[in-house]
Amino acid sequence: xxxxxxxxxxxxxxxxxxxxxxxxxxxxxxxxxxxxxxxxxxxxxxxxxxxxxxxxxxxxxxxxxxxxxxxxxxxxxxxxxxxxxxxxxxxxxxxxxxxxxxxxxxxxxxxxxxxxxxxxxxxxxxxxxxxxxxxxxxxxxxxxxxxxxxxxxxxxxxxxxxxxxxxxxxxxxxxxxxxxxxxxxxxxxxxxxxxxxxxxxxxxxxxxxxxxxxxxxxxxxxxxxxxxxxxxxxxxxxxxxxxxxxxxxxxxxxxxxxxxxxxxxxxxxxxxxxxxxxxxxxxxxxxxxxxxxxxxxxxxxxxxxxxxxxxxxxxxxxxxxxxxxxxxxxxxxxxxxxxxxxxxxxxxxxxxxxxxxxxxxxxxxxxxxxxxxxxxxxxxxxxxxxxxxxxxxxxxxxxxxxxxxxxxxxxxxxxxxxxxxxxxxxxxxxxxxxxxxxxxxxxxx
Amino acid sequence: xxxxxxxxxxxxxxxxxxxxxxxxxxxxxxxxxxxxxxxxxxxxxxxxxxxxxxxxxxxxxxxxxxxxxxxxxxxxxxxxxxxxxxxxxxxxxxxxxxxxxxxxxxxxxxxxxxxxxxxxxxxxxxxxxxxxxxxxxxxxxxxxxxxxxxxxxxxxxxxxxxxxxxxxxxxxxxxxxxxxxxxxxxxxxxxxxxxxxxxxxxxxxxxxxxxxxxxxxxxxxxxxxxxxxxxxxxxxxxxxxxxxxxxxxxxxxxxxxxxxxxxxxxxxxxxxxxxxxxxxxxxxxxxxxxxxxxxxxxxxxxxxxxxxxxxxxxxxxxxxxxx
Numbered sequence: 171x172x173x174x175x176x177x178x179x180x181x182x183x184x185x186x187x188x189x190x191x192x193x194x195x196x197x198x199x200x201x202x203x204x205x206x207x208x209x210x211x212x213x214x215x216x217x218x219x220x221x222x223x224x225x226x227x228x229x230x231x232x233x234x235x236x237x238x239x240x241x242x243x244x245x246x247x248x249x250x251x252x253x254x255x256x257x258x259x260x261x262x263x264x265x266x267x268x269x270x271x272x273x274x275x276x277x278x279x280x281x282x283x284x285x286x287x288x289x290x291x292x293x294x295x296x297x298x299x300x301x302x303x304x305x306x307x308x309x310x311x312x313x314x315x316x317x318x319x320x321x322x323x324x325x326x327x328x329x330x331x332x333x334x335x336x337x338x339x340x341x342x343x344x345x346x347x348x349x350x351x352x353x354x355x356x357x358x359x360x361x362x363x364x365x366x367x368x369x370x371x372x373x374x375x376x377x378x379x380x381x382x383x384x385x386x387x388x389x390x391x392x393x394x395x396x397x398x399x400x401x402x403x404x405x406x407x408x409x410x411x412x413x414x415x416x417x418x419x420x421x422x423x424x425x426x427x428x429x430x431x432x433x434x435x436x437x438x439x440x441x442x443x444x445x446x447x448x449x450x451x452x453x454x455x456x457x458x459x460x461x462x463x464x465x466x467x468x469x470x471x472x473x474x475x476x477x478x479x480x481x482x483x484x485x486x487x488x489x490x491x492x493x494x495x496x497x498x499x500x501x502x503x504x505x506x507x508x509x510x511x512x513x514x515x516x517x518x519x520x521x522x523x524x525x526x527x528x529x530x531x532x533x534x535x536x537x538x539x540x541x542x543x544x545x546x547x548x549x550x551x552x553x554x555x556x557x558x559x560x561x562x563x564x565x566x567x568x569x570x571x572x573x574x575x576x577x578x579x580x581x582x583x584x585x586x587x588x589x590x591x592x593x594x595x596x597x598x599x600x601x602x603x604x605x606x607x608x609x610x611x612x613x614x615x
Numbered sequence: 616x617x618x619x620x621x622x623x624x625x626x627x628x629x630x631x632x633x634x635x636x637x638x639x640x641x642x643x644x645x646x647x648x649x650x651x652x653x654x655x656x657x658x659x660x661x662x663x664x665x666x667x668x669x670x671x672x673x674x675x676x677x678x679x680x681x682x683x684x685x686x687x688x689x690x691x692x693x694x695x696x697x698x699x700x701x702x703x704x705x706x707x708x709x710x711x712x713x714x715x716x717x718x719x720x721x722x723x724x725x726x727x728x729x730x731x732x733x734x735x736x737x738x739x740x741x742x743x744x745x746x747x748x749x750x751x752x753x754x755x756x757x758x759x760x761x762x763x764x765x766x767x768x769x770x771x772x773x774x775x776x777x778x779x780x781x782x783x784x785x786x787x788x789x790x791x792x793x794x795x796x797x798x799x800x801x802x803x804x805x806x807x808x809x810x811x812x813x814x815x816x817x818x819x820x821x822x823x824x825x826x827x828x829x830x831x832x833x834x835x836x837x838x839x840x841x842x843x844x845x846x847x848x849x850x851x852x853x854x855x856x857x858x859x860x861x862x863x864x865x866x867x868x869x870x871x872x873x874x875x876x877x878x879x880x881x882x883x884x885x886x887x888x889x890x891x892x893x894x895x896x897x898x899x900x901x902x903x904x905x906x907x908x909x910x911x912x913x914x915x916x917x918x919x920x921x922x923x924x925x926x927x928x929x930x931x932x933x934x935x936x937x938x
Binding site: 496 | 635712713732735736737739754755757758792795818819820821823824
């Protein structure tokens with residue numbers, strides 16, 4: 171098989187008659203955008219069909235939105251080691267379909283990404299595949315076993331954008347303290363999966379009435395809050411940058427809000443599951459809604475929305491966690507946790523806009539400029555001239571129904587199965603190359 | 616009777632997965648039929664051929680002697696062919712998934728599957744994959760509907776009703792599917808349920824199921840009509856739920872002194888197998904005046920005959936309709 175060469179598109183393309191959305195600069199206006207050789211060279215109301223250079227391809231957006239491609243800061247590629255669930259290529263296709271042009275991958279592969287060779291392997295594979303740009307997190311501990319820290323400085327130099335132990339909590343306060351302190355010399359960041367392991371051990375879903383009725387073991391929301399409270403202390407003590415992933419409870423929002431007010435370098439994200447669903451999705455033992463952390467109460471869901479609105483929650487990440495059928499078609503307690511997310515990230519995020527919680531520009535910012543800034547990915551998640559032409563064109567209003575069997579991802583485990591949504595990705599471009607075109611936009615159709 | 620709601624002339628569900636979702640009329644329908652079998656079982660003419668030609672498979676993923684025997688006897692008394700499959704936990708780990716097993720059994724065209732499984736929801740999952748009727752013989756900590764029905768039948772035979780009774784369910788609520796099914800049934804029928812247990816054995820937010828919670832036995836048992844003891848399921852306990860068996864018996868074991876707080880004619884019940892000297896004192900357990908523990912076992916066969924008959928007949932009628 172010939173490796174695909176990841177090339178920049180040559181020539182010029184003008185997108186005209188589009189609603190430009192660039193959260194990084196606050197731009198939200200009708201106009202056009204011009205790319206040349208895979209780079210954005212101009213944008214604004216002055217770029218029109220009439221002003222576009224004569225030798226360029228013109229795409230008329232008919233008033234649809236044009237935004238930076240999505241930056242998804244929490245994706246499990248499952249390659250190497252779990253290729254029956256996902257590969258860099260299938261994840262790349264899934265990302266393209268979902269309008270995601272940059273992914274940051276977790277290191278919990280087999281082997282674990284805990285050395286420079288692992289970082290380079292992913293980078294090389296991603297270049298060959300030539301779809302979404304892939305960055306990786308290095309593991310905090312060797313083998314993500316929670317004992318010794320990895321060669322964090324070397325990993326950072328090799329391109330690891332931050333550090334985490336995959337879906338495991340960095341449980342040892344000593345290890346987390348060392349990791350936070352050590353990474354300050356290159357201003358690195360530690361990403362924590364906040365779930366106190368002893369309190370959450372053996373749990374299947376959110377604790378409470380529903381878990382009791384279903385006879386399932388509960389995971390208290392406190393398991394998350396306790397971990398966050400402890401870790402904030404360690405971040406304060408060391409001066410390290412600490413980011414909490416997929417927070418799911420109202421109390422977590424409250425605690426992080428206070429820490430931010432005190433000026434600590436604390437940030438956090440959530441996943442669409444936690445602002446669009448509550449624990450009732452688990453009723454009838456629906457294993458596709460088994461997630462880690464578990465779906466919480468309706469009050470928690472609302473608090474997560476408010477945390478996004480007031481900026482306590484910095485970013486939205488898909489938390490893409492592909493699981494095969496065999497891992498999900500089991501009694502609830504035995505089933506694997508996790509859901510795929512790349513192809514639903516945009517439409518579910520748009521619910522925040524459709525439900526009146528935030529502007530379209532703000533919603534898009536949570537999945538573009540905010541994660542790019544947090545990860546220090548200069549030139550990503552923005553339409554600024556000089557940036558790579560990583561672009562998504564979408565119709566924010568077009569209705570659709572989520573059908574996992576149409577997903578490009580190798581796995582179909584979506585808790586959003588059958589959900590009615592508004593918002594459809596029409597085109598995705600990476601370095602100016604069109605990697606996804608919605609059937610309704612294919613010329614001649 | 617108004618508290619009973621409308622009477623049901625048939626059981627409309629394809630399976631018996633739990634008490635949840637059953638109406639008072641449907642529960643009464645089953646109990647009336649079970650009462651018929653209870654009487655018949657005390658005569659010399661115990662058997663019938665009502666399910667002759669049908670196959671009942673008992674698929675047990677957890678060890679059980681009494682429930683398995685009870686279902687087996689019930690099916691045999693109705694004339695069905697019975698196959699028992701006891702699947703140990705270790706052989707499950709070796710290979711076949713629950714769904715594979717279900718598909719395999721389904722291919723043999725049984726008329727009813729009686730399933731016990733250690734995971735909550737497993738029986739429902741299996742019921743979605745097979746064409747025959749499925750009876751839940753206990754799934755994890757979720758439900759054990761035939762136990763609640765046999766308890767109800769026993770109570771009704773002694774008290775003449777299932778409404779306006781105060782029933783105390785005592786002990787290991789956290790790990791008990793019996794407790795959940797009984798709470799649902801007794802609430803549906805209009806009785807008041809109290810739970811008595813140390814705080815570590817009371818599951819989170821169970822008060823929302825419409826029960827009163829007590830930690831003190833004497834207080835909780837006051838004026839109760841029924842005292843239902845649960846087995847302390849030490850095998851399901853991970854971590855420190857109780858400090859010791861000795862301490863548990865001291866505070867929460869049923870003995871004559873604690874029982875004195877209940878009504879003088881209060882019945883003593885236990886789903887078995889009993890841990891004598893742990894949750895119940897032998898003197899109380901064997902009290903012929905008060906304890907109906909052996910009658911519960913007897914009613915178990917009757918209730919299982921009734922449910923098997925109703926469900927298999929339902930299925931036959933459905934198959935007939937399709938033709």
